[in-house]
Amino acid sequence: xxxxxxxxxxxxxxxxxxxxxxxxxxxxxxxxxxxxxxxxxxxxxxxxxxxxxxxxxxxxxxxxxxxxxxxxxxxxxxxxxxxxxxxxxxxxxxxxxxxxxxxxxxxxxxxxxxxxxxxxxxxxxxxxxxxxxxxxxxxxxxxxxxxxxxxxxxxxxxxxxxxxxxxxxxxxxxxxxxxxxxxxxxxxxxxxxxxxxxxxxxxxxxxxxxxxxxxxxxxxxxxxxxxxxxxxxxxxxxxxxxxxxxxxxxxxxxxxxxxxxxxxxxxxxxxxxxxxxxxxxxxxxxxxxxxxxxxxxxxxxxxxxxxxxxxxxxxxxxxxxxxxxxxxxx
Amino acid sequence: xxxxxxxxxxxxxxxxxxxxxxxxxxxxxxxxxxxxxxxxxxxxxxxxxxxxxxxxxxxxxxxxxxxxxxxxxxxxxxxxxxxxxxxxxxxxxxxxxxxxxxxxxxxxxxxxxxxxxxxxxxxxxxxxxxxxxxxxxxxxxxxxxxxxxxxxxxxxxxxxxxxxxxxxxxxxxxxxxxxxxxxxxxxxxxxxxxxxxxxxxxxxxxxxxxxxxxxxxxxxxxxxxxxxxxxxxxxxxxxxxxxxxxxxxxxxxxxxxxxxxxxxxxxxxxxxxxxxxxxxxxxxxxxxxxxxxxxxxxxxxxxxxxxxxxxxxxxxxxxxxxxxxxxxxxxxxxxxxxxxxxxxxxxxxxxxxxxxxxxxxxxxxxxxxxxxxxxxxxxxxxxxxxxxxxxxxxxxxxxxxxxxxxxxxxxxxxxxxxxxxxxxxxxxxxxxxxxxxxxxxxxxxxxxxxxxxxxxxxxxxxxxxxxxxxxxxxxxxxxxxxxxxxxxxxxxxxxxxxxxxxxxxxxxxxxxxxxxxxxxxxxxxxxxxxxxx
Numbered sequence: 001x002x003x004x005x006x007x008x009x010x011x012x013x014x015x016x017x018x019x020x021x022x023x024x025x026x027x028x029x030x031x032x033x034x035x036x037x038x039x040x041x042x043x044x045x046x047x048x049x050x051x052x053x054x055x056x057x058x059x060x061x062x063x064x065x066x067x068x069x070x071x072x073x074x075x076x077x078x079x080x081x082x083x084x085x086x087x088x089x090x091x092x093x094x095x096x097x098x099x100x101x102x103x104x105x106x107x108x109x110x111x112x113x114x115x116x117x118x119x120x121x122x123x124x125x126x127x128x129x130x131x132x133x134x135x136x137x138x139x140x141x142x143x144x145x146x147x148x149x150x151x152x153x154x155x156x157x158x159x160x161x162x163x164x165x166x167x168x169x170x171x172x173x174x175x176x177x178x179x180x181x182x183x184x185x186x187x188x189x190x191x192x193x194x195x196x197x198x199x200x201x202x203x204x205x206x207x208x209x210x211x212x213x214x215x216x217x218x219x220x221x222x223x224x225x226x227x228x229x230x231x232x233x234x235x236x237x238x239x240x241x242x243x244x245x246x247x248x249x250x251x252x253x254x255x256x257x258x259x260x261x262x263x264x265x266x267x268x269x270x271x272x273x274x275x276x277x278x279x280x281x282x283x284x285x286x287x288x289x290x291x292x293x294x295x296x297x298x299x300x301x302x303x304x305x306x307x308x309x310x311x312x313x314x315x316x317x318x319x320x321x322x323x324x325x326x327x328x329x330x
Numbered sequence: 331x332x333x334x335x336x337x338x339x340x341x342x343x344x345x346x347x348x349x350x351x352x353x354x355x356x357x358x359x360x361x362x363x364x365x366x367x368x369x370x371x372x373x374x375x376x377x378x379x380x381x382x383x384x385x386x387x388x389x390x391x392x393x394x395x396x397x398x399x400x401x402x403x404x405x406x407x408x409x410x411x412x413x414x415x416x417x418x419x420x421x422x423x424x425x426x427x428x429x430x431x432x433x434x435x436x437x438x439x440x441x442x443x444x445x446x447x448x449x450x451x452x453x454x455x456x457x458x459x460x461x462x463x464x465x466x467x468x469x470x471x472x473x474x475x476x477x478x479x480x481x482x483x484x485x486x487x488x489x490x491x492x493x494x495x496x497x498x499x500x501x502x503x504x505x506x507x508x509x510x511x512x513x514x515x516x517x518x519x520x521x522x523x524x525x526x527x528x529x530x531x532x533x534x535x536x537x538x539x540x541x542x543x544x545x546x547x548x549x550x551x552x553x554x555x556x557x558x559x560x561x562x563x564x565x566x567x568x569x570x571x572x573x574x575x576x577x578x579x580x581x582x583x584x585x586x587x588x589x590x591x592x593x594x595x596x597x598x599x600x601x602x603x604x605x606x607x608x609x610x611x612x613x614x615x616x617x618x619x620x621x622x623x624x625x626x627x628x629x630x631x632x633x634x635x636x637x638x639x640x641x642x643x644x645x646x647x648x649x650x651x652x653x654x655x656x657x658x659x660x661x662x663x664x665x666x667x668x669x670x671x672x673x674x675x676x677x678x679x680x681x682x683x684x685x686x687x688x689x690x691x692x693x694x695x696x697x698x699x700x701x702x703x704x705x706x707x708x709x710x711x712x713x714x715x716x717x718x719x720x721x722x723x724x725x726x727x728x729x730x731x732x733x734x735x736x737x738x739x740x741x742x743x744x745x746x747x748x749x750x751x752x753x754x755x756x757x758x759x760x761x762x763x764x765x766x767x768x769x770x771x772x773x774x775x776x777x778x779x780x781x782x783x784x785x786x787x788x789x790x791x792x793x794x795x796x797x798x799x800x801x802x803x804x805x806x807x808x809x810x811x812x813x814x815x816x817x818x819x820x821x822x823x824x825x826x827x828x829x830x831x832x833x834x835x836x837x838x839x840x841x842x843x844x845x846x847x848x849x850x851x852x853x854x855x856x857x858x859x860x861x862x863x
Contacts, residue, residue, distance in 0.1 A: 253753070256409055258747075300798070304401075
């Protein structure tokens with residue numbers, strides 16, 4: 001039912017693509033991160049929470065919204081979207097045709113970030129999974145512990161007279177952090193990129209604390225505050241107005257010392273919107289699938305592991321998804 | 331161990347010198363004398379022997395984390411550090427122990443006598459009791475590559491503060507290989523070094539590269555100019571009927587260079603000479619490569635001694651008749667040195683580093699540009715009245731090296747780096763074109779790109795991999811880099827037939843196609859033209 005083409009993951013029977021990286025007639029979109037939701041397709045289909053961000057990024061497009069669990073038929077292929085737990089509106093796409101079931105999970109995580117609809121395990125025959133953190137050195141703590149650490153750090157910094165800048169991807173991580181901040185500590189400010197996403201998500205009922213740093217309030221005295229910004233803000237002059245500050249990076253890569261040191265930040269919080277090793281293993285086992293297609297990340301070792309350990313038919317698939325945590329946006 | 335881990339955390343999370351010094355002083359104040367001694371030894375790189383083999387550690391860690399060894403290796407390639415890999419793989423659990431740093435190190439040293447099975451018990455037991463950063467520090471101890479982000483100079487500074495002593499003195503007291511188990515603070519920081527520790531070298535005085543225009547140095551007649559030679563910087567010490575040869579890396583090399591033993595017959599007691607150990611045969615210098623091969627040998631055979639004999643090219647005298655003369659002006663020390671080389675020189679194994687005479691700086695500049703023709707690396711510039719200082723200092727001594735040789739190579743293989751560069755492809759192998767128009771690898775280089783370029787290259791490599799061999803990837807021959815290096819020598823160990831000295835990336839030649847890279851013929855002509863007879 002599914003083939004991997006140079007345009008992306010293609011469903012021949014239904015004549016549509018999932019997260020294509022080249023323009024096509026009909027694109028089903030798992031989530032709005034830029035490597036999964038690309039410009040130029042005629043028609044888009046995505047979860048209703050994804051619509052405003054997709055519009056923000058791709059402009060005026062023809063997009064149809066769908067609810068989690070809602071069933072839809074495209075050329076006799078049953079299509080449904082299910083929570084992936086990656087970011088708000090992120091979905092796994094389930095396809096069924098003549099009793100054969102595929103799940104294309106996009107990006108996902110099993111841990112609960114307290115904001116996005118938690119991951120739902122879907123039984124299937126064929127499971128397509130990413131492998132961004134597909135090595136056993138990646139063991140992530142529950143996000144709630146990390147939120148506590150972040151709040152604690154902010155409190156300490158504030159008590160010592162510092163601003164707290166926390167870098168995280170503008171769509172996804174920034175919102176989960178803002179959602180779990182202890183607002184009693186001080187004022188919260190937003191980088192424009194984060195504020196734009198927040199505004200879009202406001203249209204589907206999600207509201208976050210924080211004021212946009214703009215020309216109007218540029219002269220404002222910002223003290224002991226929390227500032228949410230994307231990783232691309234690191235080493236830019238934009239940060240100057242927050243001096244004195246301490247700065248942290250939130251990413252799964254912060255699990256590695258080398259990465260932490262490379263970013264040159266004061267602190268690295270291991271907070272990821274992807275699965276760690278254990279979650280990937282649990283996800284694969286949970287689906288009951290016997291054919292596993294492993295994409296972006298550590299495909300080779302994860303495929304070998306699945307074959308050796310569980311006797312699964314695991315396949316390496318080359319896609320053009322990077323991931324927002326690969327550091328490429330730095 | 332908890333306090334030492336705290337110290338590690340504090341030093342690791344700061345880049346500021348005074349915060350690190352404060353953290354060290356604070357640590358010294360808190361812990362026992364034994365812990366202080368072990369900590370100093372670790373911090374300045376005087377590390378204990380590795381108690382178990384790396385291969386065993388890998389095996390046990392894989393077993394404990396229930397993964398096959400190939401997966402352990404894959405994790406290691408990515409994390410880029412063995413201690414970190416083991417730490418990340420072992421499950422988080424509460425810490426349960428209260429052993430001090432020296433308890434742990436002693437326990438580890440005692441495992442030397444145990445069977446493999448018993449060693450395994452000791453190590454895995456610790457793995458179950460340590461957690462987080464403490465586990466990481468412990469793993470650093472057993473993998474034997476403990477580095478903490480403090481320079482020796484910083485430790486010296488902290489100790490001077492803690493002991494209310496003088497930095498120069500502390501630096502001297504910490505020289506050489508000493509065993510923390512056999513020292514106390516009183517013996518290690520004894521006041522009378524030359525008497526109590528006659529084997530101890532002086533801290534080396536090191537020069538910075540000249541940054542400013544040569545004319546800012548003033549009158550050339552105030553300076554002594556010497557050829558900069560490529561060998562092993564060392565000190566020859568003769569005290570109390572014993573002769574010692576120390577390298578700048580503070581390795582005791584006496585046994586590696588039995589040639590110097592004869593100096594016992596000629597040198598007066600209480601003599602310390604600073605110079606460069608150079609391979610020298612039939613009245614000419616051999617290449618550094620030959621010396622390197624000799625150093626690598628376990629046994630110094632008569633064959634080696636006749637094939638690659640060494641001399642010391644002497645440029646300074648630090649002690650004479652048992653008196654420390656480092657505070658005396660260089661011109662005075664050199665006069666005495668000339669006397670030593672002339673009159674106390676058994677077998678002519680000491681050669682005086684000639685001071686070169688130029689009337690003007692421009693003449694010196696000319697020499698420097700053509701230095702390779704004279705078989706040297708450039709010039710050393712030393713103020714005539716300079717004392718012999720401690721460590722790397724600006725002002726009185728400068729090194730003024732000739733420019734590097736360069737060649738354009740094609741990137742052929744990439745491997746992920748270590749430490750700061752873990753998880754990124756940063757270690758490259760470069761190739762030049764051979765006569766059959768095939769690419770012939772000729773060198774590796776690790777540094778020279780900016781962080782931004784590294785990330786750009788890393789992305790490209792991931793997308794243009796042809797084959798993977800463990801941690802190494804072969805890539806499409808496409809990118810050309812200008813490689814700079816300080817020396818080139820013939821080598822039978824390398825396919826290309828040459829070995830380079832200090833190769834590094836000078837520039838990413840985005841303007842060049844792979845076909846425009848240099849050829850092996852051009853590489854070999856560098857070999858011919860840049861090695862004097």
